[in-house]
Amino acid sequence: MAVSKMWSWFLPLVFGVTLLKCLLIPAYYSTDFEVHRNWMAITYSLPMSKWYYEETSRWRLDYPPFFAWLEYYLSYYAQFFDEEMLVVQNLNYTSNATVLFQRLSVITTDMVFIFGVISCCKNIKRTKESKEILEKPDFILAVLLLCNFGILIIDHIHFQYNGFLFGLLFLSIVKMFKGRPVDSAVLFTVLMNFKHIFIYVAPAYGIYLLRSYCFAENKQDGSIQWRSFNFLRFNVLACIVCAVFAVSFGPFIVMGQLPQVLARLFPFKRGLSHAYWAPNFWAQYNAADKVLPVIGMKLQLLAPANISNASMTGGLVQKYKHTILPSVSPLTTLVCTLLSITPALCNIWLKPRGPRGFLQCLILCALGSFMFGWHVHEKAILIAILPLSLLAVENRNDAGTYLILATTGHLSLFPLVFTV
Amino acid sequence: MERWSMVALVLMVSFIVRWAVSLNPYSGAGKPPMYGDYEAQRHWQEITFNLPIDEWYFNTSNNDLEYWGLDYPPFTAYHSLLCAYVAELIDPEWIALFTSQGYESPEHKLFMRATVVVADITIYVPAILYYMHLCEGPWATKVSFLLCALLYPGLILIDHGHFQYNCISLGLTLWGVLGLLNDRVFLGSVAFCMALNYKQMELYHALPFFCYLFGSCLRNLKNGGLKQLIKIILVVLISFACCWLPFLTSFEQSLQVIRRIFPVDRGLFEDKVGNVWCSLSVIVKVKEILSQQTQLWLSFAATLLTILPTCVKLTFDPTIKGFKFALINCSLAFFLFSFHVHEKSILLAAMPVLLILHELPFMATWFLLVSTFSMLPLLLKDGLLLPYICTSLAFLLVTTKLLSAFEKVSVEDLQLQRWSTYIPQLPRVAKSAFRLSVIAMATLSLISVALNPPPQLPHLFPVLVSLFSCIHFLMFLMYFNILHLWEPVVQRQLWKLK
Numbered sequence: 001m002a003v004s005k006m007w008s009w010f011l012p013l014v015f016g017v018t019l020l021k022c023l024l025i026p027a028y029y030s031t032d033f034e035v036h037r038n039w040m041a042i043t044y045s046l047p048m049s050k051w052y053y054e055e056t057s058r059w060r061l062d063y064p065p066f067f068a069w070l071e072y073y074l075s076y077y078a079q080f081f082d083e084e085m086l087v088v089q090n091l092n093y094t095s096n097a098t099v100l101f102q103r104l105s106v107i108t109t110d111m112v113f114i115f116g117v118i119s120c121c122k123n124i125k126r127t128k129e130s131k132e133i134l135e136k137p138d139f140i141l142a143v144l145l146l147c148n149f150g151i152l153i154i155d156h157i158h159f160q161y162n163g164f165l166f167g168l169l170f171l172s173i174v175k176m177f178k179g180r181p182v183d184s185a186v187l188f189t190v191l192m193n194f195k196h197i198f199i200y201v202a203p204a205y206g207i208y209l210l211r212s213y214c215f216a217e218n219k220q221d222g223s224i225q226w227r228s229f230n231f232l233r234f235n236v237l238a239c240i241v242c243a244v245f246a247v248s249f250g251p252f253i254v255m256g257q258l259p260q261v262l263a264r265l266f267p268f269k270r271g272l273s274h275a276y277w278a279p280n281f282w283a284q285y286n287a288a289d290k291v292l293p294v295i296g297m298k299l300q301l302l303a304p305a306n307i308s309n310a311s312m313t314g315g316l317v318q319k320y321k322h323t324i325l326p327s328v329s330p331l332t333t334l335v336c337t338l339l340s341i342t343p344a345l346c347n348i349w350l351k352p353r354g355p356r357g358f359l360q361c362l363i364l365c366a367l368g369s370f371m372f373g374w375h376v377h378e379k380a381i382l383i384a385i386l387p388l389s390l391l392a393v394e395n396r397n398d399a400g401t402y403l404i405l406a407t408t409g410h411l412s413l414f415p416l417v418f419t420v
Numbered sequence: 421m422e423r424w425s426m427v428a429l430v431l432m433v434s435f436i437v438r439w440a441v442s443l444n445p446y447s448g449a450g451k452p453p454m455y456g457d458y459e460a461q462r463h464w465q466e467i468t469f470n471l472p473i474d475e476w477y478f479n480t481s482n483n484d485l486e487y488w489g490l491d492y493p494p495f496t497a498y499h500s501l502l503c504a505y506v507a508e509l510i511d512p513e514w515i516a517l518f519t520s521q522g523y524e525s526p527e528h529k530l531f532m533r534a535t536v537v538v539a540d541i542t543i544y545v546p547a548i549l550y551y552m553h554l555c556e557g558p559w560a561t562k563v564s565f566l567l568c569a570l571l572y573p574g575l576i577l578i579d580h581g582h583f584q585y586n587c588i589s590l591g592l593t594l595w596g597v598l599g600l601l602n603d604r605v606f607l608g609s610v611a612f613c614m615a616l617n618y619k620q621m622e623l624y625h626a627l628p629f630f631c632y633l634f635g636s637c638l639r640n641l642k643n644g645g646l647k648q649l650i651k652i653i654l655v656v657l658i659s660f661a662c663c664w665l666p667f668l669t670s671f672e673q674s675l676q677v678i679r680r681i682f683p684v685d686r687g688l689f690e691d692k693v694g695n696v697w698c699s700l701s702v703i704v705k706v707k708e709i710l711s712q713q714t715q716l717w718l719s720f721a722a723t724l725l726t727i728l729p730t731c732v733k734l735t736f737d738p739t740i741k742g743f744k745f746a747l748i749n750c751s752l753a754f755f756l757f758s759f760h761v762h763e764k765s766i767l768l769a770a771m772p773v774l775l776i777l778h779e780l781p782f783m784a785t786w787f788l789l790v791s792t793f794s795m796l797p798l799l800l801k802d803g804l805l806l807p808y809i810c811t812s813l814a815f816l817l818v819t820t821k822l823l824s825a826f827e828k829v830s831v832e833d834l835q836l837q838r839w840s841t842y843i844p845q846l847p848r849v850a851k852s853a854f855r856l857s858v859i860a861m862a863t864l865s866l867i868s869v870a871l872n873p874p875p876q877l878p879h880l881f882p883v884l885v886s887l888f889s890c891i892h893f894l895m896f897l898m899y900f901n902i903l904h905l906w907e908p909v910v911q912r913q914l915w916k917l918k
Binding site: 012015016019020022023024025026027134 | 426436437440441443444806807809810811813814817818821
C-alpha cells in the first residue's frame, strides 16, 4: 500500500531534518527568545488574572489565551532544566539549560507540524504512479514543507513556534478536503486562539463555510440556491466557534479583563510598518515618502523647512506621520485589504469549486492581508508560502508561482538573521 | 531530477552541516594561558606575517617556541601567511605581534571558521566530487556515496569544531590518489608532496604511494619503467625543493625545521589514544618499564612488521584497489603502533576508508563510526557533544538508508568468499556484532557525559573509550589486511606504450 511505502522515506526524512534542527541549537537567537522565556515565567509564576497586566519586561503577553496556556504547559517542564528562567525578574536570562530547553521545546512542538505534513502527503491526488522517489508528489511535498527554509530560519534560529501553528493549519485544510468542514472550522478557531495573525485568512473560511456548508445545495448551474440555507448547520458552526472562543477568552471575560486582552492583542499604536519593513505595499509607500522629499528639494518644489524627518526603520516601533504623502490609518489599511481580497471571496461565493478553490482563496487572503495590512511582520509571508506548497505539487502553473513566491519570500526573511 | 541538481543539493547540505558545527566552541576557547589549536593557528599567522622567514622556526626574543611554536612543515607556514594577509585587511589587531596573544572575538571566530570552510571547499570537496565522478556504478549510488562521504563526522568535527586544517592535507593526498587513478602520475606525485609538506603525518600514507609507483615501474621495466621511476623521483625532489626553498639557504635552517617537525624527545604516547601502546599500558606500564630508546625501537619494529605484508603485496601487485587497501593498512598500522600518536591521526586512516565506502559500505561505516567515537574525550573537552551526537546519528542514517550499509553483510558483500567456511553464519554474526558495537558506543558516550568517574580511577572513561577503539581498530586492521593480501593477482600492463 502506498501509505506503508511512504513511511520508508518519511521517517528518515523527518529524522534527518530533526538532526539538522538540533545542530542549530547553538545558533543565533533574537529577542523573541526572551519574549517566550518571559511568557513562560509570567504564566508559571503569576496567577491568570495578572497575565495580561504584567509589565516588568517590555515583551508583554500579546498572543491569545491558548498560547499563554501553551507557555504554561511548557513551563512545567522548564523547571526541570533551570528554575531560574521562570523568575519574571530574570530579564534576558540565557543559561545553557534555558537555551537547550527552549530550542528543544520548538523541536518537540514541531511534532504537530510533522503530523500536519503527513496528512497533507496522504491527501495528495496521485495522477501518475512514478517509481522514482524523487518524482513522487508526496515526497516532494514532504521535502518542501519539512525543509522549508522559512520555518527553519524563523523557528529554529530566530526563535518562534510557527511549526506547531502551521501544523494546525494544515490539519484544518486537510479536514476541509476530506469533507469535514466542522472539524476544519474547529481546528481553525483553535488556531486563531493560539496566534491571531491567522485572522488574515479567516474571511476565506467564513465565506467558504457559509456558501458551501450552510447553503446545502446548489442550483443546476452551480449558483447559490438561497432556499437551501440550512439553519441547523449554521447554528452548529456558530455554536462550536463561539464555544472555542468561550473556552479561550471566557476566564478573562468573567474577570472583566476583555478590553485589556484585546488591547494587548491588537496594538494599533505600533505603527504602519514593523521595525524591519515587511516587503508590502506600505513599505513602498514609506519608501516613496522618503524619496519624494529628496526629489522635491532637488527640483526645488519644496522648502526644507516643511519637511520633518521620520524614522521608521530604527528597530523600534512607534507611531509617526508621513512627510509628504497622506498618513495612513488602520481603517485605511483595513479597507485596502478588504478591497484586495474581495475578488477572491466573490469568486468562491458565486462559483465555489470545492476545497481546492477554498485553498486558493485562503492563499489570496493571506497575500492580500500581507500586502495591505497594518503592522505586518515579514514572517507573515509564510502564511501564503506554506499553503501554496500544497497546490504547487499538483499543478504546474502553481509550481511556477510557488517558485517565485518562495524564493522572494524567503529572501525577504534574511534581515531576521542578520548575524551568523 | 537533474543529476547535477542532486549533486548541488548534496553539496549545499554538507556545507550547512559544516557551518552549523562551526557555531560551536573551538579548541581552547576561553581557556588562558595556553588556549588550544585555534590559538596555535592564529599565532602562526602572527609569526609568519610579522617575522622574517628565517626566524619562523627559531627560538628568538620575538618567537617563543614554547608558546605554540611552528611544528608543521613549511606549507602550513605559507598557508598561515596567506590567511594573515587576509586578516590584516580586515583587522590588524588579530595578528599584531605580542598584543594579539589569546585574542578572541566573534568576528575573529567567524574569520577563522571561514578560512577552514574556504580550504574545505577549494581542496577537499572538489577532490571527493571528482573521485565520485570517476567511480563506476549507477548515478543514485554515486550521489549517495557523495553525501555519505561528505557527512563523515570525524573530519567535520575536528576541522570545523575543534579547529584544524586536515581538509588541506587530506584533500591534497586525495588529489594524489586521483592523479594515480587517472594515470597522471606526475600531478599525483606533486599533490602528495604538497600534502606531505603541509602535515608531516602524511608520511603514514607515503609508503603506499612509494610502493605503488615503484611496483608499477618494476612491472613495466621493459616499457620505460626505469625512466618513469627516475622522472618521478625528480618530480618529488623538485617539489620538495620548491617548498623548502627559503629554508635551504643554510644547513642550520633546514636542520631546525626538521627538528621542529620531528620532535623525538616526546613519549610513546600522550593522553589517552586508541592505539596499542596506550591500551597495553592499562595492564603493563610500558612507559615506565622500558627506556626511551627501547620504546622507540619497539614501536619502530612493531610498525614495520605490520606494514610489511601490505607494502610487499602492493609492490608486486600494484593495483588501484590494492593501493586503497594499502593506504588504509599502513595508516592504521602507524596509528596503532607508531610513536607519539595523536587521536586525531585516525583521520589519516579514515580518509582512505571513505574511498571504499560504496564498495564495502558495512565495514567502512562501522570503521568510520568507531573512528569518530575514538575521539570522544577530545570532543567532550571542546564542548562538541551536541554536534557529535547529531553528525554521528546523521551519518548512521544516511549510510544505512542510502548505501544499505546494514544490509550488505553477505559473504560476497564483505569480500570474504575464501573464508566463508571458517566463519559460519557470517552475516548474522556481523550484524549482531555491529549492533552491539553501536549500543556500546552510545552507552559509553552517555556515561562519559552523565556520570562522574570513581575518584580512584579519574581517567576511567577515556581509557574505556581508547580500549574499545583499539580492539576495533585491530580487528579492522586484520580485515583490511586479509582483503588486500588475498586479492587475486592480475598480470597486466599498467600503462600504454608511447
